[in-house]
Structures are given as structure tokens and as C-alpha cells.
Amino acid sequence: MAAIYSLFIVNKSGGLIFYKEYGSAGRMDTNDSLRVASLWHSMHAISQQLSPTLGCTGIELLEADTFDLHCFQSLTGTKFFVVCEPGTQQMEGLLKHIYELYTDYVLKNPFYEMEMPIRCELLISTCRRPYRRIVLRCWGDECTLNFVFCSFFPPVH
Amino acid sequence: MIGVGKIKQYSNVLDKPLSKGKQEVSLSAFAFLFSELVQYNQTQVDNIAELERRLEDAGYAVGARVLELLCHRDKGNRRETRLLGILSFVHSTVWKVLFGKVADSLEKGTEHEDEYMISEKELLVNRFISIPKDMGTFNCGAFVAGIVRGVLDSAGFPAVVTAHFVPMEGQQRPRTTILIKFAEEVLRREARLG
Structure with missing residues (x-):
């Protein structure tokens, strides 16, 4: 069994514009989620500069002991990333799917202001469904959340 | 050459049937254009x-x-x-040409004699639109209501047409109802015709 813990959408200047949790345990408060988003944004930018390969577009996958972080960056610099259980498959497809939903329900909505937090009901409600479906299809059941975000920042000894 | 001989030759251009036009338009292109239309109009107004x-x-x-x-x-x-006649023309012919399907339903208002409703589960113009909470009952279906009013008015049936969201049980999204309220003279004429 595998599950998705949370989904982030970050605008091109590193601000968190959409955040959603899937599950009950290991919740993050608003400040933490904003911090994670801007931290990831900076790490992503640094990784582009440090990468030995030419034309690197930044980190796509971060594997940790307790979670995987898959990231997709659109051509305009908006980043989509999901935090999921280690070893979860098909996350690239899921991120592309979310990107598609974003272009439909956010960018085609006349009341959305670019780079601002997403409050589009339609995206929020459709986001809820596809996930469940994808998770169910792949693993038969959704597992409970057991995700401790602190492991992102290992304690210093 | 393939196809030669199949095309009927018309001596007079006026005898030629009017082309059906292109039946399909990109939904994305329309959605972006409509979104811009709403955004532009939003900059020009003070209230909803x-x-x-x-x-x-x-x-x-x-x-x-x-x-x-x-x-x-x-x-x-x-x-x-x-x-x-004109109502079913709007409900089926007009709807089919504009949205590729007939409208979901056409009903007569129960409270008033002069009211008719065309309901659509998911109106094409509202497909990608989420109305912010502070805009209250605003519905972008006003554009479609305008189309209906344009058709009716030009056909000699002046009416007031408005678009409303109607919540549906067991459905996340409300449906859009186009409410048509005909002018008195239309009903009087209708009664005279019997």
C-alpha cells in the first residue's frame, strides 16, 4: 500500500498558492507549509545551478527515509510537487494530470489572479476525486498517514 | 481525381445550400476567449x-x-x-448549434404563467469557472441568457432573461437555469392566436 501525503503548487516566485493534505496524521500548519514551499523553491533553483549536467531543470525526485517528494515544473515556472510514501509509482503521471487540471480550472477561470493563492472551488473539488481514484487504482486501498515531516530536517547531533 | 463528379454543380450561386459551417471549435480557445471577455468587462464596471x-x-x-x-x-x-415553437427552437436548434447538444430541460414556471426555464446541468461557459464567494449569486451564464434574449427579442418575443444557479441534490455543482419572463404583450398576442 502506498499513499499520497500532500500536494503543493508553488508560483514562480516561490509563494505557495495551493496546498492540500490527504490524510489525518502528520498535519502541517500554514506557516510550515509556506516554509516548505519556499524552501523547496530555493533548493530547486540551487540544484539547477549546481547540477553537473547541462540544461538541468532542477530536482525531480527527492527520496528520504520516510517519504518521497516528486516535483514537476511547468514551462512558466510554476512547480507542482507531491509528498508521498517511499517507493510510490506513477507520480509523474499524477503531476501531469494535476497540471492539466490547473490549466483547465485555474487558468481558464476569469476570476483567478495570476500568482495568487488558488481558491477555485472546481480545482479543489476535482483534486479530491482524481487522487482517490488513482490511489485506489494502483494499490487497492488507501493507507493511513504516517508521515513525520521533521525527518525532512534531520536532528543535529 | 477523387471526388470529382460527386459535387453537384449549381448554375446559380444563390441556389447553393448555405454551408453548415465548421461544427467544432476548440473548447480551450473558447474558454480563454470567454475568460478574457469576462475579465475585460470586469475592469469596466463598479458592481456585479x-x-x-x-x-x-x-x-x-x-x-x-x-x-x-x-x-x-x-x-x-x-x-x-x-x-x-420559438422556445423549442431555442432549446433544441439554437442550443445544438452553439453547444453541440440540446438543452437538458425546458419547463414552464409553476408560479407564473409567463415564465419558462431552460436548465442545463453543466453550461458550457461555466465549465471551468469558479465564482468567488464574495460575488454572491453572480453567474457567467448571463452571457447565455443574453443570447436567449437576443434570439427571442429579434423573433418578436420580448422577454427578460436571467441566469441562476440552482443547487441539485447529490451533486456537487449547481445547475444553471435560464429563466425567461415574457413581456405582457407576447402573452396577450398568444392568447389571441388561441
């Missing part, structure tokens, strides 16, 4: 009622043209003169 009115006016122009075109293309330059 005004925005609704402007969208309706934009639709009115479309409706007037659609009636002209469809009467010429489908009905041999005749138009409906009876109330139910």
Missing part, C-alpha cells in the same frame, strides 16, 4: 449587476445573429411565430 448586464449585452448580439443565420439555414427564411 453592471457586469451581468454587460455580459448579457454581449450575448444579445450573438443571439440576434444566430436567429438570423438559423432561420436562413435551417428553416428556409421562416421563423417561429408561436411561443412554444
